[in-house]
Amino acid sequence: MSGWSNKLVDYLLRGQAVSVRILKAILRSGRIGHAYLFKGPAGSGKTALAKQFAKALLCLNGDSPEGLPSNSGTELGCNECPSCVRVDGDAHPDLIMIEKDGTSIGISAAHSMLKEVLTRPFVSKRKVFIIKDAETLTAEAANALLKLLEEPPAYVNFILTTANESAIPATVISRCQVIPLRAMPAEAVAAYLQEVHNVPEDRSRQIAALSDGSIQKAVWLLSQPDGQKANGEALTDKVMNGSLVELALEYSKADSGERQKLLAALQLEFAEKLSQAAMEYDKRQYGPDNSQAAVLKRNFEALKAIMRARQRLSANTNAFLVFCTLFMDMQRLNSEEI
Numbered sequence: 001m002s003g004w005s006n007k008l009v010d011y012l013l014r015g016q017a018v019s020v021r022i023l024k025a026i027l028r029s030g031r032i033g034h035a036y037l038f039k040g041p042a043g044s045g046k047t048a049l050a051k052q053f054a055k056a057l058l059c060l061n062g063d064s065p066e067g068l069p070s071n072s073g074t075e076l077g078c079n080e081c082p083s084c085v086r087v088d089g090d091a092h093p094d095l096i097m098i099e100k101d102g103t104s105i106g107i108s109a110a111h112s113m114l115k116e117v118l119t120r121p122f123v124s125k126r127k128v129f130i131i132k133d134a135e136t137l138t139a140e141a142a143n144a145l146l147k148l149l150e151e152p153p154a155y156v157n158f159i160l161t162t163a164n165e166s167a168i169p170a171t172v173i174s175r176c177q178v179i180p181l182r183a184m185p186a187e188a189v190a191a192y193l194q195e196v197h198n199v200p201e202d203r204s205r206q207i208a209a210l211s212d213g214s215i216q217k218a219v220w221l222l223s224q225p226d227g228q229k230a231n232g233e234a235l236t237d238k239v240m241n242g243s244l245v246e247l248a249l250e251y252s253k254a255d256s257g258e259r260q261k262l263l264a265a266l267q268l269e270f271a272e273k274l275s276q277a278a279m280e281y282d283k284r285q286y287g288p289d290n291s292q293a294a295v296l297k298r299n300f301e302a303l304k305a306i307m308r309a310r311q312r313l314s315a316n317t318n319a320f321l322v323f324c325t326l327f328m329d330m331q332r333l334n335s336e337e338i
């Protein structure tokens, strides 16, 4: 969270206007639950929103009979008291961030959480625990958390975030109030790229379409257009000319981040081929030459196959099979007679 620009947080919160409204209503009602689960796709702003909600819960101008403060903007909390200032500066002793160590949140994190829960807050009236990527809690850690959720001290609130609700034990979810976040709208991602990174409108839309509704991913795509393009071209070449089983074996061994990068590179490559083919097709559609329609269709089918593969990989389907299927589709499309 630290190091995020205010601009980014601002865009994320604007993209989640519906969830912000729900949280404001909860704050105004004054009926605060002990545990919330913020669920939404990667890059949808779950951590940013969790921090804003924590800010309001910890705010020193809060807990009046009218409920907790929520200003008129997208942000929550009064933004002025020492508590709000500390939350914004990532230096609040009563806001505890629990994150995965490596690939999971294990029992040692759960133990330190238990210890923290027992000490009273220092600055605010409450103590807020944000548990990021709660689906990575080990079974042991989830059990320890469950005990806390059953009978938490009155001053404790938990905010869990996840992009994969189905991997969290139902017993934990049933103790949480669920706040859904949606993927950032492509227009919001494009607007961010235009305003903050001075990206021309056309390119910002292209990148936004590949970003899966994540500003962070869009910025990453933006940061390496050349390497990305080279990767896409090199991989396409390998797929068309290599042994697809060996290639699928090789790529299925990469970690999930690398695999997604690989497919993002391929997708970018074919998105470009498709838009070139579309321009060519436009020029020739009144002529006798029909081959351009076939090129257009082929690139479109390849792009669809790549996007299918990305979905299957994020759904944790066997990576080797996903790559095999994709590479076979691509080879078949490439060898089709025009």
Ligand SMILES: [Zn+2]
Residues within 6 Å of the ligand: 058, 059, 060, 061, 077, 078, 079, 080, 081, 082, 083, 084, 085
């Ligand atoms: Zn405040």
